[in-house]
Amino acid sequence: MPEKIIVIDEGTTSTRAMLFDASGTPLGSAQREFRQHYPGPGLVEHDAEEIWQATLACTRTMIDKAGGTANIAAIGITNQRETIVFWDRTTGRPLAPAIVWQDRRTAADCAKLKEAGHEPAVQAKSGLLLDPYFSGSKIAWALRNWPRLAEAGDRLAVGTIESYLVYRLTGGAHVTDATNASRTLLMAIDGSGGWDGGLCDLFGVPMRLLPEIVDCTATVGTTDPELFGGAIPIAGMAGDQQAATIGQACLAPGQTKATFGTGAFILSASGAERPHSANRLLATILVQEGGRRSYALEGSVFVAGSLIKWLRDGLGLLASAGESEALARSVPDNGGVYLVPALAGLGAPHWRPGALAAISGLSFASGKAHVARAALEAQAYQAHDLKAAFAADGVDWADLRIDGGMAANDWMAQDLADMLALIVERPEFVESTALGAAMLAACGAGLYPDLATAAGTMRGRATRFIPALNDAQRKTRLTGWQSALAKILT
Known part of the structure; x- marks a missing residue:
């Protein structure tokens, strides 16, 4: 065969x-x-x-x-x-x-x-x-x-x-x-x-x-x-987001993944019981096998990797997407610059389709490194807002498994760990979406009896990022983000 x-x-x-x-x-x-x-x-x-x-x-x-x-x-x-x-x-x-x-x-x-x-x-x-x-x-x-x-x-x-x-x-x-x-x-x-x-x-x-x-x-x-x-x-x-969740072996209730591609999509498995959100998150089908459904709670952010692409192609601030990491590392902090990436409106948990993006805190001391860093920091801030909404719905995250093209950025992965105060895990093979589809096809073709078996065999090793930011630093940064966000929500 x-x-x-x-x-x-x-x-x-x-x-x-x-x-x-x-x-x-x-x-x-x-x-x-x-x-x-x-x-x-x-x-x-x-x-x-x-x-x-x-x-x-x-x-x-x-x-x-x-x-x-x-x-x-x-x-x-x-x-x-x-x-x-x-x-x-x-x-x-x-x-x-x-x-x-x-x-x-x-x-x-x-x-x-x-x-x-x-x-x-x-x-x-x-x-x-x-x-x-x-x-x-x-x-x-x-x-x-x-x-x-x-x-x-x-x-x-x-x-x-x-x-x-x-x-x-x-x-x-x-x-x-x-x-x-x-x-x-x-x-x-x-x-x-x-x-x-x-x-x-x-x-x-x-x-x-x-x-x-x-x-x-x-x-x-x-x-x-x-x-x-x-x-x-x-x-x-x-x-794609369900496939990535499967590829990350997030099949048991509470296991959570975030894919950073064009947008950012966070799914937490909830098993056979459909979740209900009071905090503007989404209930979605994670997988259906043999007519049986398992579900996930999802938060969708519309702009992630497309923000870096816009900085490169729309504004000409970057020569390549990969340059964003080096720029972020080249400055000690964001210099007071915050970027709210509502280039296609705001998704969860705000759901403001008419919202417009904004860069705040600019001065003559600001350079393109601060803007690039602010763009990467925005990913952690958006994830933080979603984590709070998930927790309010009774689904807190024990850790976070990340994937997608943008997740290859080590600086961003560490910043996620720092701002979420969570261990962040990134598989060595970051294309979890394709791997999840391969798991599904392997099961459909009879190579594995079920997804749990396929995931246990096909998912590889991962790198872990450990939080290294203290509470005071985290609070200061989040206060700046919330102030910048409030300006476009009012």
Whole structure:
């Protein structure tokens, strides 16, 4: 039996395919960036056809690396979650731009629903809040504003990125896994709930457009043999943050991970009992196996690594993202500079989609090193705000496992430990999202009996960062952050 796994990892700015063996050892990687489209303020779109072509190219490279399709046990898919795609069931080709999770065009729509008193009922069913971050309002907006979607009639299919890719890879399987479905505002996540008629009616989304909800370890089909020279089972799917949580082996209640990618996403496993938040956190499905669901409490921060990218590409303050660490180390402190990174609004626990970013405390003594340091410090401050909200909901963190591209920054990892007063653990292989998808696919292909066994074997060693800041220093810095934050919240 073949024992190699290919993972398709669809991020917000690039497509990647990775090859793993059954022990979780990475054997190769291929990556292609794709364009970000900003047609107006607060609008973020992708070209789903460009994503598809990049996926084909990267996957073919890894198939060649594996020695052909006969050596591959399964494909796993993980993806940017709330981004929504509209495509033609006949051709598989997109009918409109993909609306990205960062897009804020439906802020007014969500505000109206909130003002009408719908949020408590929506949260009770979906575990989510009324925010343009999620897919439901995006779908509704597109159906109202893009006539070509209505003109497509029964040819129109809608789904998140993994749903779209499976459709094209298999030549017609219209499915979505439970973790991605739970991010749409259209699913009842309790028990065995599926698409909810009341939620779909509230947003004006016909259920006939939506995919079938399946397990995260289900074999949902095989790839069209013409694509890769042979058929490969697709046997594992999860949204990127759930996949990262699985890859970090955070499966037992209370185990917590934070992924620092484009945004920062913190999930704490809660087991078979769905969590309920009184502090504007999200209840979400962590994984579904054999029809059984386990849940997590989540806090989502919209801007993390994208802040460093903006400092590099938008302001020209950095020659490379990696330069931020050296700059942060080059000054003894932040010089009184604080950066509130609300470039796409504020996520949890504030949920202010209209908030704007701000840099405060600048003087002639400030330099780009202070701004770079303030950008990195903002990650720990945002995590601190989330930790307080989790604790208020009865889920305090014993430690924190971090991953994602930004987590490779040693200075930032230590600053997290210092500001949270927690041991922070970073795996040697920081691509936990891809590793989690590999675990799911390995289980779906029968290489492991369950996720706990797969995680115990496939997760590698980790580096630990120990808190080294005293309480007085921590309090001083947090006071400065809270003052800077208050200026954009008032």
